[in-house]
Amino acid sequence: MTFEEQLNNNPTVPDFSTHSPEPLPDWLSDDNLLRDEAALLGLSHAPLEEKTSLIRLYFKQQTISFEREREELGEKIGELNLGIEQKTNRIEELRQNITRLEAAKPDGEPHFLKTVTGLIACLGLLIGNHFLILETLRPHFEESRLLSLGVLLAGFLGLYHRTTSSTETTTPFSVRQLLADAGLPFATSFFVFIYACQTQSALSALGIFLFLFFLFLSVGKLIPGLLTALQNDFRYRNQEKNLKNERNLKTVAWENEINALTISVDAIRVQKWQLLPFLNRVELELSRSNTRRDLLIELFENEFNLARSLRDRLSEQQIRAIVAN
Template sequence: MTLSQRLRTFFRPKAASEISPPVLNPTGQAVPQPGFIQPTITAPQWQPLPTVSGSSSVEPLPYWLTDEETLRDEGVLYGLSTAEPDEKIAEISAYFAYQTAPLEATIEQLGQKAGEYDQLIEQLERRVAIRQQQITILQNQEPAQTHLLRTGVSLTLSAVVCIGNYYLIDHTLHPAFSNTWITAGVFLAGMFNLFGRTSFFYEEGTRLSGRRLIEETGLPLSASIFILVQALQTQSTLQACSLFVFVFMLFLLAGKLVLSTLTTLEAGLKTAQLNRRLAIDKQQKIPAWETGLDQLRQEISHLQAEKWPVATAQKQADSQRAQLNTQRDRLVNLFLSEFELARSLRNRLTEQQRQAIFN
């Protein structure tokens, strides 16, 4: 009979005829008396402590942890004495800490390995997302409007207006100046505004100064006045004045119109070149990028396949550690329960009863 069973025997309710103390045989076990019902205590079956695979050395198991009944007796001994349970609890914890140390190292190593796989997979997935976004953007990108037809028509009409203006000036100056170079010089002087970078006619919120007004209107006005003087010699005053206004406005506005149309044409040509480049990219880059995506996805699948055994081994190590920790907690609770029971009954036992328990 174990110590815990002996301790419970003293506090088991008995009939009046069973008050006499039990008789102990030479082996130290109580001899059942006539009519005495031997107490039966059914304890849970002792589970062997799990062993850690792969450990190079095994710490010797304390004798009082060899089976459950011995652990119960150890709890009773400490409960009936004046000792505290901290030392035994520390021994149990230290023993299981020694048992779980290889598992902790294995779990840490496998965790680092799995983390490396996760980092590589995350990098590849980020590259896949970026490449997929690039493919989507390129597929959804539409060619820009070039307006080349409209710009070409506008440039043609502007050129026709300028040519007509030239012949009008030549017709007006021909009676006095039959040399065509003179007509060309007057025309170019009036069209001087064509070579200016900007014009206050096409700008908003620009401060107009006298210097800029003379710069932009000086030569066109001078050329128009020169044509007016020559027109008054062969035409009526009304015709000459109307010719002056018409030619002066053409000098001011037609030049900028031609310049603006040329700028628009240049931008349209650049846009057309970009559109051709976009079409080439859709034909060449998208298939190449999709092939690269397939390769990246294959690499991800390969890394995931390599990670799976590592993750499985880590889960198994975690499970073994959890089993050891559960076993440790159960043994500690078992020891504490017997210790607290014996400590609570210690002062209620007589010296004879104590000797009967220990003998």
């Protein structure tokens, strides 16, 4: 919605009817008559407070409509200020949301290159290990290719299964645990060692045994960790992609809302500014009326006090003559 539509849909300029107060009594409208009234009151025995209260009552009736207008304008301006505050707070909240979303990052850190490099290295080790087992078993078995692959998988997958299925618990070391972790890698390595002894020297066969055993142990523990890291890397990439899509969608929606709220706030401010001249006019009229009231009361009191001070110096006959005139 444009600024003009916002402004037209929320007219706030008050439609106050032209106020025509009742005219003041003649003795209040004319300063000379006011002095005469005060002098007569001063020469009598009537109290001053009754007359000054009457003056205040007349002026209160004069300004009652202005008081009502000031109250209505104050309430309206208060409502507009509240609307401005609420919308401004919402704008600030949306800007903070945008800032937080722009700074948001997926959990963890990606190590994709490092993980892939490690997996490729492990795959190379497994391939080399396969050919080592193949050459060792070739003189003894016709189907040595498939057999060597099975031996390789047995030695590797035994510890791999233990690593991927075990939970992170701190259990004390035991022989049973040692056999569970290293039993199958040891058995496969010892199987190859037996046939290596028949075709190679004892030292070479021992070297093959130790190499295969520790390779099975290392790769069997390393690959599950690398696969978990790769899974985390893919999860990170997926979260990063989702976060980017969320950032694009929500940022656009929030910015559109901010623009709409800004237009609305500007329109409300204009409505408030339109009310201020009316409020200033009412305040001016009230100030003028109150000032005029205070001046008249002061004039009345001065004339009253002067007449009251002369009353004791005059005779009853002189007072009646003054009152009659």
